[in-house]
Amino acid sequence: MMTDMSNRFDTLIVGMGASALKCADELLRMGRKSVGILVDDALDGTSRNAGSDKQTYYKLTLSGNGGDSVHEMAETFYSGGCVDGPNALTEAALSAACFLRLCELGVQFPMNRYGEYIGYRTDHDPRNRATSAGPLTSKQMTEALEKNVREKGACFIEKRMAIRIVVRDNQAKGVICIHTETNELEVYSANHIVWATGGPASIYQNVSYPVRHTGMSGAPILAGAAACNVTEWQYGLGSISPKWNVSGTYMQALPRFVSTDKDGNDGRDFLLPYFENESDMLLSIFLKGYQWPFDARKAEKGSSRIDLAVQGEIQKGRRVFLDFLNNPVPGLIDFSSLNAEAYSYLEKAGAFLDTPIQRLAHMNQPAIDFYMSKGVDLHTEKLEIALCAQHMNGGIMVNEWWESEIKSLFVIGECAGTHGVYRPGGSALNAGQVGGARSARKISFSKERLPDPVNADGEISELAGIIEKCMSGKSNLSELAFEESSLMSKYAGAIREKSEIDALIQRNTRLLQHFTEYVHISSKKEIPGLFRFFDTLVSRLTVASGIKEYIKSSGVNRGSSVYTENGAPDSFSDTDPYFDSIQEIRLKDGVFHTSIRNRLPIPSQDDFFENVWREFRQGKW
Ligand SMILES: Cc1cc2nc3c(=O)[nH]c(=O)nc-3n(C[C@H](O)[C@H](O)[C@H](O)COP(=O)(O)OP(=O)(O)OC[C@H]3O[C@@H](n4cnc5c(N)ncnc54)[C@H](O)[C@@H]3O)c2cc1C
Missing domain, CATH: 3.90.700 (Flavocytochrome C3; Chain A, domain 1)
Structure with missing residues (x-):
């Protein structure tokens, strides 16, 4: 196991997609030095590998005479249903700054001859806020941010797949990962952990996510973070x-x-x-x-x-x-x-x-x-x-600083659950940039220092035990992964068959609870895949449990899903009784607990300049 100083950072960012690199960019801009970026493979992830005929970035209007405002944009996000107001407001407030930073770094968003960043109308967009740098907007973003972050001296820790978050007294202290070449377990300690592993793509078989993306959303859930709106996808x-x-x-x-x-x-x-x-x-x-x-x-x-x-x-x-x-x-x-x-x-x-x-x-x-x-x-x-x-709208629940319920564990990008039932096309990329900027800002409030090494011997021996027991003969990993993800696509994707959800939950629960009995690998090379499958089971169970509770409480067809009973779709209704609610889900003692709360309204602030300026100078947030 590594014991040198390079396994300790003030901030450890997990992932290297557009959101992770934005967070690193902001931290370095604010003069932080101890920033580690830990990634399984630098070429993986959705941002770097996905696109469409015109990949959209949603931003505050910066052209024309149609008018726009931060609050109006926040209202657009909020009107998607099941969105917390503080997240909606923050995503709108930081939109222009984040967008202009990408332009400054060289992303080729089109402007007219007078320098207006022109836009077009995308889905769920009352204005023309959308723009695009072409089919590979998110790739361009990622590359521009990476170039800058590398030049500024962030430390990249590559070939490491993070599998667990070490938490003590509800505070994130470190990350356990697998070196994907040596297949050894390693521990990294950090004062702040920024989890940016993208959407949990591997829970489904039919995905538009690139082959080079699986996600790792189960780890924050296992660590005790709450998830929200996990029923909502695109x-x-x-x-x-x-x-x-x-x-x-x-x-x-x-x-x-x-x-x-x-x-x-x-x-x-x-x-x-x-x-x-x-x-x-x-x-x-x-x-x-x-x-x-x-x-x-x-x-x-x-x-x-x-x-x-x-x-x-x-x-x-x-x-x-x-x-x-x-x-x-x-x-x-x-x-x-x-x-x-x-x-x-x-x-x-x-x-x-x-x-x-x-x-x-x-x-x-x-x-x-x-x-x-x-x-x-x-x-x-x-x-x-x-x-x-193609996209998970829900995810790990975060506040307006993109901090989860676990202190110092920030979750950004698609792994965070800041979107509701509907969202404007392109707002995922905006949200990722805002989450990166906000988590960095919150981290910058504390003095930078190296953390004490966290003792994770207990977790390490548990993980080593799993490896030992699963290394037991002929591998069935790909077979199991294919079977379970296919069933999820068949019964719990866009069309959700009510009578099959319980069976899905039972199968995946059995696999998770008796993991070492059912799952076999035949060589050390399969260890990363083994833990990816474990994480997928946790993520899949979170989503399936959320769907089960949603069916019980409402089950109204909404967003990107239709609910069927023995193949026949439920009647379509214009009203969603849970439009102003957030479904939360937590894993405690091996059981998923679901609850519903009212969503937070969009904050209305005292914007009197001198008052806000004083608070800002005094760092009163
Ligand atoms: C086909 C397609 C088209 C899309 N079009 C649009 C669009 O037009 N507009 C829009 O706004 N959004 C769009 N999206 C969604 C958007 O691209 C993603 O939500 C966004 O890129 C996710 O960025 P991210 O930084 O959260 O994660 P990613 O870019 O997925 O990055 C995740 C990172 O985490 C790393 N990682 C994962 N697990 C681990 C682990 N355990 N340990 C270490 N590293 C790990 C990965 O290697 C990667 O570097 C589209 C998505 C798809 C699939």
């Missing part, structure tokens, strides 16, 4: 290989949807029965372009019928593909049958062309080039898709 249509959202022009090009048997034979059109007629179906395909996330409110009459139809085929054991060579209706499309919005868009784009691939090439050739660069030629091949988990 699901949408994504290609399976490569993993990529098929939003925007992929849908506006009006491809054909075809389902096949397991071997890719018996191709069938299946969408039409979900729609009133062909033009209703064509319009919904078109609208899926900007209405990408599955939305319960659009599941009965709107564009989300497409997602339901796709999931319906997959539930039957079939596979679904997008075919860009053929139209979704026999022969050519009669564009005059489209509604005014779709007609005028395609007309303006000059895209009244014969086939989907021609329309896509005309409107967005890079969208075709992207797949080509990943070995998929849309001119000759069909693209396999599924209804995929």
Whole structure:
């Protein structure tokens, strides 16, 4: 085990995505020196590997004459339901500063000739607050931040997978990790831990998360932190290989949807029965372009019928593909049958062309080039898709400093649960930057110092015992991981089958409680995977337990989920009785406890300048 000084830091950041690097950037800017960034693999994570045809960043309006304000933006976040007001206000308040910092570091957000950072309207956005640096906005952000942080001298501790947070008297003291090359356990001590491991992607099989991302949300839950809103996710249509959202022009090009048997034979059109007629179906395909996330409110009459139809085929054991060579209706499309919005868009784009691939090439050739660069030629091949988990809106509950219920344990980025039922597209990246900035600010209130080494002998011997017992013959790790994540996608994703949730919980509880009996590995190389699976079980159980309680208390179709009973969706309601509530969930003595509280309102402050200035000078927060 490492014993030198480099295993102690004033602040230890776990993860190296956009949020983690933002936190490091702020700490270094404020003159902190003892900042460690611990990461399993520097090239992993969602920020670095995900994108879409135009990856969105949501920010305060910085162009035009339409007006905007911090409080108005906070209201937009708050109006998504189940969002705490202090988080909404802070995400709005720091939006401009965080965005401009990225511009300063070289992220290519477009401006007009007068320097206005122009925007467009995204989903759940009453203004034009969205912007984009292209298909790989979050990659650009991550690289720009990393370059700066490396130049400023942060200490990177690579090839380390954090698996446990060491807590004493409700205060975070350190992190236990596995060296992913030597497979040895190591302990790092810190006065402040910033957990930035991204969304818990591995709980599902069908995901748009990049292959290089799994997440590690179970560790803060095991450490005693509360989670909130874990029922709330974003699901949408994504290609399976490569993993990529098929939003925007992929849908506006009006491809054909075809389902096949397991071997890719018996191709069938299946969408039409979900729609009133062909033009209703064509319009919904078109609208899926900007209405990408599955939305319960659009599941009965709107564009989300497409997602339901796709999931319906997959539930039957079939596979679904997008075919860009053929139209979704026999022969050519009669564009005059489209509604005014779709007609005028395609007309303006000059895209009244014969086939989907021609329309896509005309409107967005890079969208075709992207797949080509990943070995998929849309001119000759069909693209396999599924209804995929893309983002967790809930997560570990944090206050307005992004500090969890465990003192000095900050949770930022997608791992933190600051979004509610609905959120504007692009607000995840904004929230990650704000969480990074806020946690750094709170940390900067304390004097920097090296911590005393934490004694984690008890935890280390428990973990070593798990390894020893699981190293017992033929490995079943990938098999178990596949089985459980597939069931989660089938029954507890966008479509949640009430009668299956208990069984899911029982299976995963059994696996967790009797982990060393059921889970086997055959070599030391599998140790990181073993603990990733352990963590996935904790995260999955947290989500499934949250769903179970939600069904008991309300079960109203909302957000990106629809609840079914023996396959039939519940009735759709316009009112959500829990819109102003937060579901909290904690793990105590091996049992998940769920409770519901009223959400916190948006704070109304005394903004009289001299008063605030005095408080600021006196550090009175
Ligand atoms: C296809 C797709 C499209 C998206 N489009 C948008 C969009 O348009 N707008 C938007 O706002 N959001 C979008 N998102 C969401 C957004 O990209 C993510 O929420 C965000 O990038 C997460 O950043 P993060 O810093 O929290 O985590 P990540 O970028 O996932 O980073 C997590 C880091 O933690 C490390 N790590 C994980 N576990 C461990 C461990 N145990 N020990 C050590 N290190 C660990 C990883 O290696 C990685 O460095 C999209 C997501 C997907 C999947």
